[in-house]
Amino acid sequence: MQFLDLNKFGEIGSNATFVKIGAFNLLIDSGLHPKKNGNEALPDYNAIKDESIDFIFLTHCHLDHIGSLPISARNHPEAPIITTVPNLSLAPRMLRNSINVMKRQGEELGLSEYPLYLHRDVDHVRKKLLGLAFGKSRLFNKNGDALEVILHPAGHVAGACAVEIIHQGKRIVFSGDVLFEAQRTLPGAQLPKGEIDTLFLETTRGTTQREDASNRRTEVHRLIESINQILERKGTCLIPVFALGRMQEIFKILQESMDDGTLKRAPVYSTGLGIDICNYFDKINQRTGLIDFNLKILDELGIKAPDPKLKPGRNIKNKGIYIMSSGMMVDYTPSYKVAASLLPHEDNGLCFVGYCDPDTSGGKLLEAHQQHEKNFYFEAYDYLSPIRASIERFDLSGHADREALLDYAISSKAKNIILNHGDSEARKWFFESLQEAMPEAKVLDPVPSKEYSV
Ligand SMILES: [Zn+2]
Ligand SMILES: [Zn+2]
Known part of the structure; x- marks a missing residue:
């Protein structure tokens, strides 16, 4: 061969x-x-x-x-x-x-x-x-x-x-x-x-190297705790996700956690390709049973589209949980746009749940946060933002x-x-x-x- x-x-x-x-x-x-x-x-x-x-x-x-x-x-x-x-x-x-x-x-x-x-x-x-x-x-x-x-x-x-x-x-x-x-x-x-x-x-x-104590279940638990804290301090939470796969998993986690009372109820915002993929997942589930996902999850979460007129630096008016692609916060994508509104305000929080390449904006923001840098530059908007929102990582790779x-x-x-x-x-x-x-x-x-x- x-x-x-x-x-x-x-x-x-x-x-x-x-x-x-x-x-x-x-x-x-x-x-x-x-x-x-x-x-x-x-x-x-x-x-x-x-x-x-x-x-x-x-x-x-x-x-x-x-x-x-x-x-x-x-x-x-x-x-x-x-x-x-x-x-x-x-x-x-x-x-x-x-x-x-x-x-x-x-x-x-x-x-x-x-x-x-x-x-x-x-x-x-x-x-x-x-x-x-x-x-x-x-x-x-x-x-x-x-x-x-x-x-x-x-x-x-x-x-x-x-x-x-x-x-x-x-x-x-x-x-x-x-x-x-x-x-x-x-x-x-x-x-x-x-x-x-x-x-x-x-x-x-x-x-x-995974820390011994953390597995997928404990990471989900930790994520729910963090979202609760952000909501309790009246902030908005952004979870950048891949449109195919991770977005639907996060929807399911949110719906199940709101259902069993572990997660506070809050408005959920999302948009784009990932929402469309939800329809495909629902159909594949009906036809093959190979995916455990259906559109009732979206209905129960009452997902809304975000305000299209977000401005870098100006805090989001419609507070809640934003599930946005791309997962690595690639420039101009919805997650990048929402992050530029949330980052300078300390009531908000960003939760990263997947891999971020170090060369992407998501990777650079994580690095800046780890180095305790005070500011982050949103290059596509030419906007220098103070890093005041909380930033956390969860290993749901x-x-x-x-x-x-x-x-x-x-x-x-x-x-x-x-x-x-x-x-x-x-x-x-x-x-x-x-x-x-x-x-x-x-x-x-x-x-x-x-x-x-x-
Ligand atoms: Zn892959
Ligand atoms: Zn791959």
């Missing part, structure tokens, strides 16, 4: 792996780099431009995995796109949103190549999507060779899967993004059991703890382990820990676009 990691910059970046196995050429994920712009954000598709592709796989609908799928599908129009049943509806929705975001960014940043694809490319993706049920094996034949494909639940976000490929008795597993613990809306990952030959492993949390992934790799007795989806320090921890725990295994931290044989 040969493979090329097409993610140009390493890191979490634009995930895409090209794999040659027997008669088959496969592409696993087609991401877009969340921190790069324009063509730079694409995987290195040039490296495979002369190759034919038999199947494109989509592990889940976060942009670092799906964001350039219309381009890989346009380059290889014959290839079916294999994914899970929930992604049949989620994938086109996320891609259409991505077109709108690129159109806006194209104007703001003066990037003539934006949008990188059009709605007709998404229409093509929609036609090529092939949904497989979890755990059901499917056999594909080509030129007398055969490939067996099984998708496994990966937790992480609705529709997420790990991909298992069996070829001539060899098992190859692509973990995708994984969370073993259950979320309120989703059961945890069930990765393939037994011995594996080659394991492609995500490494997101390689540098994060969608990614497995590093120790859990390490245990999984050990239990798989994999002969080859290929690291991906992590910054260099995170990969280093996995590289060293795996080498120590599995001295027989070949562990690879691949150089982008270089061909490897395993």
